[in-house]
Amino acid sequence: MHMADALISPIVGGTMWAATSGVMAYSIKKVQHDMDDNKIPLMGVMGAFVFAAQMINFSIPGTGSSGHLAGGMLLAILLGPYAGFLTMASVLLIQALFFADGGLLAYGCNVFNLGFFSCFVAYPMIDKWFIRDEMTSKRIFAASMVSSVVALQIGAFSVVLQTFLSGKTELPFGTFALFMQPIHLGIGVVEGLVTAAVVTYVWKARPEIIEKSIHGQELNGHSMKKVITTLAIVAVIVGSVFSWFASASPDGLEWSMLKTAGETELETPDGIHKTLSQIQTKVSFLPDYEFKNHESDEAVPTEAGEPWPAVSAGTSISGIIGGLITLLSAVFTGFMISIAKRRKKRIIV
Amino acid sequence: MSHHKIETKSLGYSYPDGHVAIKNISFSIHHGESVGIIGANGAGKSTLLMLLMGILFPNQGEILVGDVHVTKNTLSMIRQRLGMVFQDPDDQLFMTTIYDDVAFGPRNYRLDENEVEQRVMNALETVGISHLKERAPFKLSGGEKRAAAIAAVLSMEPDVLIMDEPTAALDPKSRRRLINLLKGFEHTKIITSHDLDMVLEVCKRIIVIKDGEIAADGNGEDILTNADLLDACGLEIPLALQNCPVCGVNKDKERWVK
Amino acid sequence: MNSMANFSNTLYNMGVMNDLARKDTPIHRIHPLAKVLTTFVYLLILVSFDRYEISGLLPLIFYPLLVFLFAELPAGPILKRILFVEPFIIGIGILNPFFDQEIVIIGGIALSRGWITFFSIFIKSGLAVTAGLLLMATTGMDKLAAALRLLKIPRLFVLQLLLTYRYISLLMEEVARTIRAYSLRAPTHKGVHRSAWGSLAGQLLLRTLDRAQRIYQAMCLRGFTGEYHTGEDAHMQWRDFIYVISWSIFFVIIRLYNIPMVIGALLMGVIR
CATH class of the missing domain: 1.10.1760.20 (Arp2/3 complex 21 kDa subunit ARPC3)
Known part of the structure; x- marks a missing residue:
């Protein structure tokens, strides 16, 4: 518990x-x-x-x-x-x-x-x-x-x-x-x-x-x-x-909970988030990378030609690449530090 | 130095359930004496120690430390002068590190932290475990725990050391180390134990207790060679004074006693 | 569950943590309060990530990694503990794919959103558990208590906490002995039989109460009057502040910018 x-x-x-x-x-x-x-x-x-x-x-x-x-x-x-x-x-x-x-x-x-x-x-x-x-x-x-x-x-x-x-x-x-x-x-x-x-x-x-x-x-x-x-x-x-x-009525509860808690969460992307991302594109060179804020049907393969999914696919790939690079650099850092430590010890010994 | 004297006058104590543990005990212990209190299980040794420390209060009679009566009001002062080492060091080492534990007493008496540190280090060096100061009590061996418990009492700089079964559960080497340590102390010592060989070595004077009363009080060697007395009190002659069971050589009592 | 294995496991764990905390490395020398604060900022940032976030979480791995390396900790005991806790999280999180089956495409692979939330929880719990364990493995109970006192946690609670910590191993050994004696005379029983529930646990309890009484006496004999005094605790130095602040800035940057996404986007831009 x-x-x-x-x-x-x-x-x-x-x-x-x-x-x-x-x-x-x-x-x-x-x-x-x-x-x-x-x-x-x-x-x-x-x-x-x-x-x-x-x-x-x-x-x-x-x-x-x-x-x-x-x-x-x-x-x-x-x-x-x-x-x-x-x-x-x-x-x-x-x-x-x-x-x-x-x-x-x-x-x-x-x-x-x-x-x-x-x-x-x-x-x-x-x-x-x-x-x-x-x-x-x-x-x-x-x-x-x-x-x-x-x-x-x-x-x-x-x-x-x-x-x-x-x-x-x-x-x-x-x-x-x-x-x-x-x-x-x-x-x-x-x-x-x-x-x-x-x-x-x-x-x-x-x-x-x-x-x-x-x-x-x-x-x-x-x-x-x-x-x-x-x-x-x-x-x-x-x-x-x-x-x-x-x-x-489990569905009813889900629905009512969605109404109280979920909807605001779902609504913001369209309103606030769009403005935010507009500001973001203005102040930075980054494309909008947050796939979670799109309605998921926009990411369905059939709409692959549309501009939204193209960005979505692009962002998700850049997410994966970036994630891998992050993990690799973490591993690399780990190696460098332990090698450096070992050298130092050897010098002391 | 009369203010180091410990005196009991016709002490009596019975537990709330009616069990009479101590009957009419009177003795006087002078500065620098080392006294062994021996007796069979249930004879009243532990109760007597608790009365001396003011954990229990007598139903009759009185206890004087120096010229001060042991009462609720004088406890704080009395306990600074009497230091008691418990039978189970785990009951006494309750802090997370040895250092904090040894410092517990001095800090309770609001000494400043420099003084506390000096006392702690002195106490740890005396018992030879200053290298263990940052360790947790549960990581220590039995002998180390015992030493730490003694240090925890020494840091209060008491005039009198009271010990309940100090050699219980120690291996032979640790026991020997402890005996040597005890012999080196100049404090007044009151030790209860079933380890009569240790008592023989450490204590000049012995008080034998039987059914809550004093059965004998006198010179250590005299008492520990008195087979009839010891037998009547549920004890026996220390091994060091018994005849050798293998070669059958008769121990020369006179030579041991000098 | 095999209770004997459990005993030794628990005791072993506490022993390992205690030993690790006694090491002397740059991380161990950081003020305990600084480490407590850093851990909390880390956890707050970690759990504030959205449930669909995975890539943005990844840079957070640098904190446990660096602490781990600079504190020269062995990987075994910590990894073991994480593996021990993860199944519970998996148990709760594994249902996500069943409840949220909406499909998203990531790098050409179709996944249900439930899997994303599952992985997100999985990573979060791994990082949270590691951060907590690293705090203990580099600080230790006594120093943590000092940090709690600096945070104005009442002494009564701190003393009580220390006492509990101190007597766990002792009482566990006592319980282990009792169980061993029981099972030697009742080899076929899987657990303690109903007829012995009260007497076995009850006697342990009575012995524990007696011990508490003796401990109380030992405390009183050394001048305890209900107040718990400690030596002066060292306050944080400038380098401790720098430790907390620089880590916090790092965490906040990770929270604000999805760094892997930035790197990925940059690379993709270069490739195009």
């Missing part, structure tokens, strides 16, 4: 970075004010624990396959929402930096998709509906299951939305959603089962750990809860409407 840099646009990446930084700044403030200082090593080591626990294969009964823990919900339950969110953020940062698991520009998206929803949307549900008054194994099970499924469903939907808004792939919104949601339902169930098993075990062995973290860290009064609950409800409604719309 990690977003890659190649799939997002700068606007989506930047927006999510901003949102994530905001939540992080708020969480840091909360952690600094509310908690005893032993929270810091606890957060650090728990982050490492999640990293390590992700390596354990849990065989899923009756399926012959195995799944693993993502750990977002576990962190929220053990550390509370604010510390849990920060810990998830550092786990994701290390994954991005060392393993290119999720890109650096997409980091904001990933923290939001994997951290925010579990800590600030799903966790309050556990807190409020399941374990607050009375703790039993059944309640822990239900709480872990529901919260994990909810967190992963919203997270997956958020991935679909971010991918779609970035417009780097051709995947139709509905298809992608219909592909992602069921898969993450399965992943959510496994996550819920494992989280429930671990939390129940810890609760039976050392009840004070779970009880302290559940009762010790209320979210900041009712205002934060309200904001988050509203956010959650809106997200769920919007999500289900979209998915319903997507499954009912």
Whole structure:
């Protein structure tokens, strides 16, 4: 579920970075004010624990396959929402930096998709509906299951939305959603089962750990809860409407999305771009080289005699030649530098 | 130098679950002494160290470092004078590089960065690992980690070194290096260990603990040659003092003890 | 997935990155913040390219290439990591040709536009992954932390991040030992059986919590009071600024002018 840099646009990446930084700044403030200082090593080591626990294969009964823990919900339950969110953020940062698991520009998206929803949307549900008054194994099970499924469903939907808004792939919104949601339902169930098993075990062995973290860290009064609950409800409604719309009439959705997002993109070439390219031809000696801005039917072979495709063919060939020259010069530069380095070393030796 | 004295007066501690770990322990350790604290597993050694460091507070009795009581208010001052090396160096080396780890303590006491650097380099040179300063702790061997953990404590320039099982999990060469290092320190030393041969070499005085109480307190050689006492406390005579199992030669106790 | 291979792979990777970052080359000597900023400008420019763009992207290869050469990095580990990440991108991108089948002609070859977007994503992800890995391989975690502090990231987060990084390898080895002990006594199981889910992971968790407690004690004994102090971090020198600015100018030029197209057009003009 990690977003890659190649799939997002700068606007989506930047927006999510901003949102994530905001939540992080708020969480840091909360952690600094509310908690005893032993929270810091606890957060650090728990982050490492999640990293390590992700390596354990849990065989899923009756399926012959195995799944693993993502750990977002576990962190929220053990550390509370604010510390849990920060810990998830550092786990994701290390994954991005060392393993290119999720890109650096997409980091904001990933923290939001994997951290925010579990800590600030799903966790309050556990807190409020399941374990607050009375703790039993059944309640822990239900709480872990529901919260994990909810967190992963919203997270997956958020991935679909971010991918779609970035417009780097051709995947139709509905298809992608219909592909992602069921898969993450399965992943959510496994996550819920494992989280429930671990939390129940810890609760039976050392009840004070779970009880302290559940009762010790209320979210900041009712205002934060309200904001988050509203956010959650809106997200769920919007999500289900979209998915319903997507499954009912995928073409319609495509069309409406095209109208909102795509058309402006398609219209500009005729208007602004033409002027731009006119200016460009005036100020520079370059022909218009952007084939993507022509309607594609203009490039169909039957119209080869027309002036547009001629330019198009010319530009595409010059693109290929130029591209090859670029790559060759890259290789050449590489060789020159390594030869120069080797010479230098030899001289030193 | 009375201000280096460590004194406990009828110390008692029981854990929240009711387990009584320490009962009525009193001793006094003077400046420059090296004291081994030995006892079977669960005898209360680790609890005693935690009480000395102020990680736990006694239910009864009191601890004095110099003339200062160990209380919540005096902790900062006490901890500058007592340096504790943990049993597992991985618990103590939590920073990303050895340098930052050794500098952690001095920086917390807001020393200026030149002073910090000088202390770090001194500490690393003392334990002989200045070449490792930029390395990450997880890339070090067991012996190197132990040395780094000791350096991390030395950089605080404590008067007293407290060590929990310093030779645990060390290979024989690293263990020998550590023993030589410890013998070279002029600090007051309090060492808990099951490695009685090391204790015999490093500590002049030994306190034996059994079920949370002092079973014996006295000269190291006297205690470590007292087979009945050691046996009753779940210990045995150090190998260096036992008869050779291969050639059967009787170790001359008197000669070893001098 | 074979979890044992996974453990050693992960540990190996972190070890390799850590070792590479300790090298001493002109690139390694550049201030970490300068490298972080350059990487971000690079990524921003990279992802801002249109989804149909291929030729215009190509000059961006010079950045990773030059960094790679001047930092004297081995190709193996980095290439391996890229190969590891690309399948995911291919998985998502490979559907493009099915969804966008409009034909375009490029150099006499008819291609569906979907293939163009696919290649564009493929190249972008390769370059993005390389840029990120090169940042780590030439900087290292401790220096990156220093850069984060200069960016005014709160110390609490930085310390916590460093602790996580520090204890990953340790806890992974612990998990590996536990799994090994489990599988030795349950050789036929593919993964951990349901009956042991809670106890296996739960005990690891309890041990981890105890360790966190000991680490906290070790920190307190050395004067930790919730504040994390660091030495003064060196600020950027003029050559660090020049590094960021000149790369940025280079990237912006690439973004504004399709350089391969210019070269190609010039050549074509000469030929005609």
